Amino acid sequence: MDEFLQQVLSGIAAGGIYASLALALVLIYNAMGLVNFAQGEMAMFATFLAFTLIGHGISYWIALPVTIAIAFIGGIVIQRIVIRPVERAPVLTLVIVTLGLATLINGLAGFFFGYLPRSFPSPFSVQTVDILGAAASWQDLGVMAVSGVVLVLVFFMLQRTSVGLAMRAAAHNPEASRLLGIRVSWMLALGWGLASAVGAVSGIMVAPILYLEPNMMQTVIIYAFAAAVLGGIESPLGAVIGGLIVGVTVNLAGTYLPGVGGDLQLAVAFAIIIAVLVIRPNGLLGRRAMRRA
Amino acid sequence: MRFVGRAPRRYWLIALGVIVFAGLPTQVTSFQSLEWAEVLIFAIVIMGLNLLIGYSGQISLGHGAFMAVGAYTTAILVHRYHVEYLVTIPIAGLLTGLVGFFLGIPALRLSPLYLALATFALAVITPSLIKRPENLTQGTQGILLPPQQPPDWASSTFAAVTGGPAMTSDQWLYYLCFIAAIILFWVAWNVVRRRPGRALMAIRDGEVAAAASGVNVAGYKTLAFGLSAFYAGVAGALYALATGFVSPDTFPVSLSFQLLVGAVIGGLGSIAGPLFGGIFTFWLPIISSQFVQTQDWIPDQVASVFKNAGPAVTYGALLILIMIFAPNGLAGLILSAYARLRSRLRGVGERTSGQLPPDPQTV
């Protein structure tokens, strides 16, 4: 029972990481009707930036918000330079552009930072604390806390502020939004900035566990896809719930199902998705299966 | 299909292409023939992918998995059951086609995005699925296939025509791929031009309207899936024969992405697109990795790091640029350049889009 609880807690922590990246995917999907295949690479690059800052002696708790801010700006810049020229193109073209972006960013990371895996410092110790009879590591609790705070902040921003409202309006109905004076193009850019910032959190949280190298996020993003699909691709709340479910289930499957090792855990993630999609084609909280801005 | 009164010219171009590719092994080294064979293999997969995406409007991020099915079918039949390799090619195609057809049935329920993610999932877990049945697939070890020697009649014909040495196995394989490509191209051409093609395009342009016009939407969509899987299966079989080795790592996720990219960049919904797509898919990674090394102005230390990163940066940047400037792919780019050239030659003033037509004279 103790181990079960432990694995659940571990799974929730992992789920927080998947949820953050899944939220980023959902934000961009809502804005543009496409899945940003470069989201993981953008997160990885931001994590490298954090690593560089920390390497120069800056405290982790300063480097974290600074990196998030840089990632935010970076997301806006990418939208303005790379995405805007193809804004009106069919979805498939945009998908290819994000694939190209992913490759490009991966290559740039390799160029600037090299391919050697680095150990990423974590402010949380790996010591455990007793919770309900299970040993939960401070690392996991810390990840949960940080992810939780970030997600709450994003939700607050989207649901309670004028800018968040304008962003949601621009995503749902750009034409009508323009007639309300909303600068739709900049709302899209903001969406990218926000997604990039949230993704950066995901990367920084996962780096101590996975070792920082350019290909670090490639499995994480697959779990994030699973989480986003599970939750319903246009629902931010769904992304979070989906992330938690995927995190816990995959962890438990890895522990308790025989023969399910690293690579088959991915298969478990997808088995979840397929099962959900068969029963509820729009995901848990999704309304429509596909929409184009 | 845009014939637009240029039908005769199109046939000439195709004939020219066939002749060029038929003669190719006589002009390049044996190894280069093998490289071009791989180009044709990719072109075949992309022909199938083109039918699926460009004509029936469905998406697949998992065609690497279908190639794997075809490749392993051939590999297992040849290696374990000693089946004649030529026979395994259509078997691989048909088997893969059936798999594709049956996967196409649940695919009907999924919207484009979820279909993309589901096929992506397929691509992701394919290496794992291959590893498991170790008795059959040799697991991570993979299966080695010996090169196939050309039959005597081919070899002597080749020697006679070129006045040189006998045909190598690589060249023979090239011709196998060449013939397969021509046959499959002819099939695709006919599918597109006749009723199935029109049905598919109707579905692509609007399922509800198509269904209302009496088109069997479900049937055609699953057919498109099966057919495109068939193409990938044949290509996979040829790929196994060409490279002589298959393992779970031969078909990673990135392959499926590259095929999709190749299809889009080549030009969807166009008949020449797959060839451009094949060329692009095969040559771009090679060119981008060599590009950095041939640039003298890059110092050595930088170049060595670039050796790892350069290809990715070049590939990614090129993808983005092509999508920005040539969203209809290379085929589309050439077509529109050709159209612009013709109208200019005809003396019609070039009208930029967005300008209003001149006001008609009113009395």
Place this chain on the structure above:
Amino acid sequence: MSALLELDGVRAGYGHTRVLHGVSMSVGDGDVVALLGANGAGKTTTLRAITGGVRWDGIINFAGHSLHRATTETIVRMGIAHVPEGRGVLTELTVEENLRLGAYLRRDGDGIAKDYDRVFGYFPILRERRKLSASTLSGGEQQMLALARALLMRPKLLLLDEPSLGLAPLVVRSIFDIIRAVNESDRVAVLLVEQNARIALELSSRAYVLEVGRVAVEGESAKLKNQESVRRSYLGY
């Protein structure tokens, strides 16, 4: 003397199809002007041209500024509120969120609060339903929401595209009464596109009748109302 909104020789179309072949009209400060005509005459296209939703040639000036090549967002920020065909209600958001978007461009907290009260006074149903999704509103209620939202923008010019479409006569009447009230109290100019010529002529002081992309008839609404030939040929009654 220049009017608030001036169109001169406006040509517009979609792709290669020309819809407007040289439309000229004007709307003065606080005027209510009706734009009438059959389906396909170009009424909606005219409104779209004003707010930058379609490419056009010619002259369109608002408050002395040319609108040529201006983006929709910029034009709206100059003080034009456009309630389009189909109303443009954001059905993913709540009624209240839709209204908040009306006040998106404004900074005067007190003024906004007063306007909320006013708008809820005009359309009590919106206050009742304000926490609900806008998709739960009926057609008429959505029209009210769209209008309320436009009023919250405190525009100088209100463009209304077929506000009566699909609504019951009583609802139409009350909406038009509200439009008149707002026009009188706030001096908001209104350019009203309508198929229901009768009620449009009652509300407006001047009217233009479009036919196949040109102004066929123009004049004071009171006079046009009484000209049987005009009514028969162009207005269908």
